[in-house]
Amino acid sequence: MTWILENWVRFWEVTEVHLRLSVVPVLIGFVLSIPLGWLASRSSTTRAILFPLANILFTIPSIALIVITPVLIGVKILDEINVIVPLVIYTVALMVRSVADALSAVPGNVTAAANAMGYRPLRRFLTVDFPLALPVTIAGLRVATVSNISMVSVGALVGLGGYGQLFTEGYQTDNTDKVLAGLIGTVVLAVLADGLLLLAGRLLTPWARAGR
Amino acid sequence: MGGWLFDPAHWSGSTGIPVRLVEHLGYTLLTLLIAAVIAIPLGAFVGHTGKGGFVIVGLSNALRALPTTAVLILVVLWAGLGDFPVYVALVLLAIPPIMAGTYAGVRAVDPVTVDAARGVGMRESGVLLRVEIPNALPLIYGGFRGAALQVVATATIAAYTGAGGLGRLVFDGLALQEFGQMLAGAVLVALLAVLVDLGFAGLQRLTVSPGLRPAGTGGKR
Numbered sequence: 001m002t003w004i005l006e007n008w009v010r011f012w013e014v015t016e017v018h019l020r021l022s023v024v025p026v027l028i029g030f031v032l033s034i035p036l037g038w039l040a041s042r043s044s045t046t047r048a049i050l051f052p053l054a055n056i057l058f059t060i061p062s063i064a065l066i067v068i069t070p071v072l073i074g075v076k077i078l079d080e081i082n083v084i085v086p087l088v089i090y091t092v093a094l095m096v097r098s099v100a101d102a103l104s105a106v107p108g109n110v111t112a113a114a115n116a117m118g119y120r121p122l123r124r125f126l127t128v129d130f131p132l133a134l135p136v137t138i139a140g141l142r143v144a145t146v147s148n149i150s151m152v153s154v155g156a157l158v159g160l161g162g163y164g165q166l167f168t169e170g171y172q173t174d175n176t177d178k179v180l181a182g183l184i185g186t187v188v189l190a191v192l193a194d195g196l197l198l199l200a201g202r203l204l205t206p207w208a209r210a211g212r
Numbered sequence: 213m214g215g216w217l218f219d220p221a222h223w224s225g226s227t228g229i230p231v232r233l234v235e236h237l238g239y240t241l242l243t244l245l246i247a248a249v250i251a252i253p254l255g256a257f258v259g260h261t262g263k264g265g266f267v268i269v270g271l272s273n274a275l276r277a278l279p280t281t282a283v284l285i286l287v288v289l290w291a292g293l294g295d296f297p298v299y300v301a302l303v304l305l306a307i308p309p310i311m312a313g314t315y316a317g318v319r320a321v322d323p324v325t326v327d328a329a330r331g332v333g334m335r336e337s338g339v340l341l342r343v344e345i346p347n348a349l350p351l352i353y354g355g356f357r358g359a360a361l362q363v364v365a366t367a368t369i370a371a372y373t374g375a376g377g378l379g380r381l382v383f384d385g386l387a388l389q390e391f392g393q394m395l396a397g398a399v400l401v402a403l404l405a406v407l408v409d410l411g412f413a414g415l416q417r418l419t420v421s422p423g424l425r426p427a428g429t430g431g432k433r
Binding site: 056058060061064067071146147154157170171183190194 | 274276278279280281283288289361365366368369372373382383385391394395397401405409
């Protein structure tokens with residue numbers, strides 16, 4: 001803990017980078033997984049392609065994906081995009097299933113009622129299906145966010161920023177406090193983000209607790 | 213691009229691909245064994261007694277947030293280089309999904325079934341070992357296979373502190389700027405993950421009672 005207090009400016013600097021590198025991919029991945037999950041919930045063919053593909057993408061180790069990305073998209077190895085692209089892939093791989101499961105679980109009589117009231121498909125999706133799918137979707141989002149926050153550190157093994165830098169520098173200089181500082185930062189960030197999403201989920205779905 | 217992978221010179225010797233594959237598989241299997249020995253009894257006990265469920269869930273979530281790289285480096289700094297730090301880091305990674313799966317599985321066993329087991333005179337240990345755990349096996353396997361995928365993928369990082377496994381190809385390739393070698397490492401890890409999952413899927417088919425198989429789905433997740 002003393003390392004954090006004595007090196008507050010540096011700690012804050014890596015915190016900012018770490019936060020950016022984990023939140024941006026979650027947001028992009030979340031937005032991408034909504035239409036994909038919707039497709040998967042409607043057609044079993046899409047599901048038969050997307051789900052196994054998601055499983056395989058998930059098995060590629062993050063360090064490997066981080067070193068391969070720059071060659072595939074033609075940027076330098078020290079570009080932040082090399083962490084962002086793999087984490088977007090992991091987020092989508094995880095979230096597609098959550099979104100698809102959540103949308104499939106919307107009761108048929110509810111959608112039928114909405115149809116009967118004259119809701120058009122897009123409006124029905126935005127105001128009926130998606131809100132009802134939110135609890136399960138947010139549960140998936142929490143897992144994706146926590147695992148992203150923990151995975152950003154891997155980027156430091158190839159020289160990218162975030163708390164992982166404290167791990168590699170601590171390793172090279174035999175400085176346990178520095179490694180611990182990064183570890184504490186990661187866990188605190190993950191717990192905070194998780195709590196924030198839990199709270200957001202409760203505020204967005206007040207009906208989920210009604211009548212209990 | 214696949215040139216490195218298919219060069220026969222890389223398939224022999226003490227640093228050849230087969231040796232790295234065996235090392236990687238060794239880390240994975242021993243890690244899973246240790247993690248299962250710790251996590252399954254804990255999860256089963258808490259699921260059976262119904263006490264301390266929030267501790268299990270909280271502990272699982274907290275462990276999940278733990279960055280494996282940091283754990284690996286910390287244990288290396290404390291205990292020195294070798295395979296020991298690799299196992300500590302990987303076991304901590306594998307425990308949460310196995311424990312959560314076991315807990316959820318035992319909890320989800322139909323109370324009527326458990327009641328019937330008590331009714332025919334089974335002791336508590338019999339209820340747990342002969343009724344609850346066999347019925348919970350699909351979910352236990354679910355957690356276990358999730359852990360296996362994560363361990364295969366993450367064992368790659370062990371090479372950062374000089375240990376073996378397929379991560380050697382990734383880190384050596386990175387140091388030498390040999391893209392082919394890094395790609396070979398990534399592809400082999402992904403392949404190994406798929407094979408390990410298939411292996412456990414087979415084991416699951418052999419050990420889970422056919423009566424518990426979900427109709428038509430084959431139990432694939």
